Amino acid sequence: MKLSYTDRAKVDVEIAFSWYERQRRGLGFEFLDCVESAIKSILDNPEIYETYYLTYRGCVIRRFPFSVFYTIEDRGIVVHSVFDNRQDPEKKP
DSSP, rough: EEEEEOHHHHHHHHHHHHHHHHHHOOOHHHHHHHHHHHHHHHOOOOOOEEEEEETEEEETTTTTTTEEEEETTTEEEEEEOOOTTTTTSSOOO
């Protein structure tokens, strides 16, 4: 299945990576590894994760307070946001 990221999702990952790297060298790369693991799980079984908003599904990232929000579309999986779960829960991904 094809995977693509929106510009917003790319920026989300870049911001989180930078923040974690500032906290401890190498932690940003650990974050990326966990994002990659979540993406692999989504690709393996995209319909297993709960639908949170309209057609957006979410997968919680292991070890970090983030979720990957994505949609299943004809052309494949589209990652719309790598959402920091510490944000206002009323904010939409």
